[in-house]
Amino acid sequence: MALLEVDGLVKHFVAERSLFGRALAHVKAVDGVSFSLEAGKTLALVGESGCGKSTVSRLVLRLIEPDSGTVRFDGRDLLALDPNALRAFRREAQIIFQDPYASLNPRMTAGQILTEPLALHDLVPPAQRRARVAELLRLVGLEPRLARRYPHEFSGGQRQRIAIARALAVEPKLIICDEPVSALDVSIRSQILNLLRELQDRLGLAYIFVSHDLAVVKHIADHVAVMNLGQIVETAEADALFASPRHPYSRALLSAIPLPQPKAKRTTVLLEGEIPSALNPPAGCRFHTRCPFVIERCRNEAPALLADGSGHATACHRTAELPSADAILPAAGGFSPALAKLVAAFSQKTEGAATAGVGIQGTAPTTT
Numbered sequence: 001m002a003l004l005e006v007d008g009l010v011k012h013f014v015a016e017r018s019l020f021g022r023a024l025a026h027v028k029a030v031d032g033v034s035f036s037l038e039a040g041k042t043l044a045l046v047g048e049s050g051c052g053k054s055t056v057s058r059l060v061l062r063l064i065e066p067d068s069g070t071v072r073f074d075g076r077d078l079l080a081l082d083p084n085a086l087r088a089f090r091r092e093a094q095i096i097f098q099d100p101y102a103s104l105n106p107r108m109t110a111g112q113i114l115t116e117p118l119a120l121h122d123l124v125p126p127a128q129r130r131a132r133v134a135e136l137l138r139l140v141g142l143e144p145r146l147a148r149r150y151p152h153e154f155s156g157g158q159r160q161r162i163a164i165a166r167a168l169a170v171e172p173k174l175i176i177c178d179e180p181v182s183a184l185d186v187s188i189r190s191q192i193l194n195l196l197r198e199l200q201d202r203l204g205l206a207y208i209f210v211s212h213d214l215a216v217v218k219h220i221a222d223h224v225a226v227m228n229l230g231q232i233v234e235t236a237e238a239d240a241l242f243a244s245p246r247h248p249y250s251r252a253l254l255s256a257i258p259l260p261q262p263k264a265k266r267t268t269v270l271l272e273g274e275i276p277s278a279l280n281p282p283a284g285c286r287f288h289t290r291c292p293f294v295i296e297r298c299r300n301e302a303p304a305l306l307a308d309g310s311g312h313a314t315a316c317h318r319t320a321e322l323p324s325a326d327a328i329l330p331a332a333g334g335f336s337p338a339l340a341k342l343v344a345a346f347s348q349k350t351e352g353a354a355t356a357g358v359g360i361q362g363t364a365p366t367t368t
């Protein structure tokens with residue numbers, strides 16, 4: 001049985017109200033999202049800013065209520081939990097944020113920050129709390145003597161370690177990592193990612209790893225779900241998705257990852273076209289206004305997220321007929337003349353990682 005099962009989750013926010021309080025427009029932040037996560041595994045939720053990743057996280061933690069859909073955690077229906085059961089659940093699922101400085105109380109020492117959850121959930125008798133704090137600090141690679149310091153006395157990476165230790169204090173089964181390394185120096189990122197992986201192996205933690213950056217996700221995810229405008233457009237085991245992305249949006253996100261070899265050539269898929277407006281969401285496939293492979297059907301009919309035998313699921317009418325990702329990503333060419341024409345309008349050859357370019361142009365779309 002999966003640790004977490006999310007089915008048909010929907011959350012629309014009111015974006016505009018009339019003078020009399022009537023809802024005039026809705027943001028479809030999350031619109032029919034389903035996925036599952038095994039204990040001890042990592043699911044990465046990937047997509048541009050505004051695609052609904054954080055809203056999914058908040059729904060999974062039951063910090064906000066969905067309009068419809070279900071969330072099952074360890075076999076329990078989260079939406080049916082009474083206050084006591086919800087309190088117990090708060091221990092089992094934790095979250096760490098992009099900016100640890102904002103999430104750590106500046107007036108508390110690291111020791112006090114780590115003692116707080118122990119006391120709140122009555123996890124450790126008062127006499128043993130100091131030892132438990134030292135243990136937590138060691139677990140995240142910090143010296144116990146640092147317990148006396150305040151957040152501003154730590155580096156960004158150290159602060160993220162304290163935020164991780166605070167999450168671990170309650171011995172959770174699931175941690176939502178919301179862009180946990182985006183605010184950190186590039187040189188520190190891999191240290192924090194390694195720490196998260198080590199802790200997962202040691203403690204059997206499951207992670208939902210929220211990120212806009214597929215390069216980061218590559219180092220940590222077992223499964224990836226790519227989101228666009230409140231919906232999952234592709235989901236697969238990480239290896240399968242990175243080796244062979246199928247949805248044009250995933251291909252474009254992947255093509256923006258710098259190549260490991262500086263001289264390697266690749267075609268960067270540039271997505272242009274009309275960017276969907278919050279008040280005028282695209283009909284049919286929500287990606288069609290930016291898709292290089294759009295056909296008439298995409299404008300009228302929303303594609304279902306369909307899985308093949310291996311569990312690789314894609315929401316695209318043209319999955320079966322598009323060229324393999326190899327034909328796009330490592331600049332191997334090989335398009336049929338008709339597809340080459342389409343791709344040419346949206347792609348350009350680049351050389352080397354430094355000029356690999358950004359795969360998506362324009363500001364991120366909003367959802368309605």
Ligand SMILES: Nc1ncnc2c1ncn2[C@@H]1O[C@H](COP(=O)(O)OP(=O)(O)OP(=O)(O)O)[C@@H](O)[C@H]1O
Binds near residue numbers: 013056
């Ligand atoms: N409380 C709210 N009220 C109204 N709209 C909201 C609210 N929370 C989120 N939204 C909107 O819902 C959409 C999805 O937001 P969300 O924060 O989940 O996206 P995201 O992918 O996590 O983006 P980011 O990476 O920028 O946090 C956005 O259009 C956002 O403006």
